[in-house]
Amino acid sequence: MKSKNIIITGTSRGIGFELVHIFANQGHNVLSLSRNSRPVNNLQFDNITSFSFDLNTSDDYKKVTDFVKTEWKHVDILINNAGTLLNKAFAETTIEDFDAVYRTNVYGVSEMTRTVIPFMKKDSHVVTISSMGGVQGSMKFAGLAAYSSSKAAVITLTELLAEEYKETGPSFNVLALGAVQTEMLEEAFPGYQAPISAKGMADYIADFSLKGNALYNGKLLQVSSSTP
Numbered sequence: 001m002k003s004k005n006i007i008i009t010g011t012s013r014g015i016g017f018e019l020v021h022i023f024a025n026q027g028h029n030v031l032s033l034s035r036n037s038r039p040v041n042n043l044q045f046d047n048i049t050s051f052s053f054d055l056n057t058s059d060d061y062k063k064v065t066d067f068v069k070t071e072w073k074h075v076d077i078l079i080n081n082a083g084t085l086l087n088k089a090f091a092e093t094t095i096e097d098f099d100a101v102y103r104t105n106v107y108g109v110s111e112m113t114r115t116v117i118p119f120m121k122k123d124s125h126v127v128t129i130s131s132m133g134g135v136q137g138s139m140k141f142a143g144l145a146a147y148s149s150s151k152a153a154v155i156t157l158t159e160l161l162a163e164e165y166k167e168t169g170p171s172f173n174v175l176a177l178g179a180v181q182t183e184m185l186e187e188a189f190p191g192y193q194a195p196i197s198a199k200g201m202a203d204y205i206a207d208f209s210l211k212g213n214a215l216y217n218g219k220l221l222q223v224s225s226s227t228p
Helices: 014-025 058-072 095-119 145-164 183-188 198-214
Strands: 005-009 029-034 048-052 075-080 120-131 171-177 219-223
Touching: 005 014, 005 058, 005 095, 014 029, 014 048, 014 198, 029 058, 048 058, 058 095, 075 095, 075 198, 095 120, 095 145, 120 145, 120 198, 145 171, 145 219, 171 198, 198 219
Parallel strands: 005 029, 005 075, 029 048, 075 120, 120 171, 171 219
Antiparallel strands: none
16 A cells, blocks of 8 residues: 555544554554654654644644645645543533633644645545544433533534535544543543453554545444443
8 A cells, every 4th residue: 555644633642642653554654743742752663753732722733734845745644533531520510621622622623624634635534533422312421511512513523524525525534432441531431441442443543544435425433332
């Protein structure tokens, strides 16, 4: 397979970190974006570029634009993986809490996508990571009002973008993940043991990112074998 230019957000741990490693081992070029760039920098691959990036900092998006213009010229795959979780009773959740969650999980996804689209081709692919908690009709859990509703928002955003760009590309799809053994899961459900590891889920996401747009556009795929 010809090497791809791939941007991944939220790469300091869990699924994002594993994705960087998988793609780099396959020979693809990876731009790894996370507030903490140290874990990826320690991988020491020539085909990985990693710098500190905050989805809530407007100047950081210019760093992405400048890098792509200078080094790559185009982007084949964008994986919107970064996310923040709040587990808090709704009665105690403030507007500031909601704003903080939405700034990363919704506005960050939107702005990163808007930044990268000009460098994408018709056969490029935007994959956004959502959650089963954001899927209408799925089981919901107390304390996750801000988080799960933000994950629902990016599902609809994906559908809308697929419609808006259906003639020119890229393709847009969203994966609603079930329980994966990550630090974020431990924060939401302390002590719960998920049936799949971060590496196992990353393997699936990597393969879907490379091939899924041949069959899907504007689709929500529920990637879960359990509840939560």
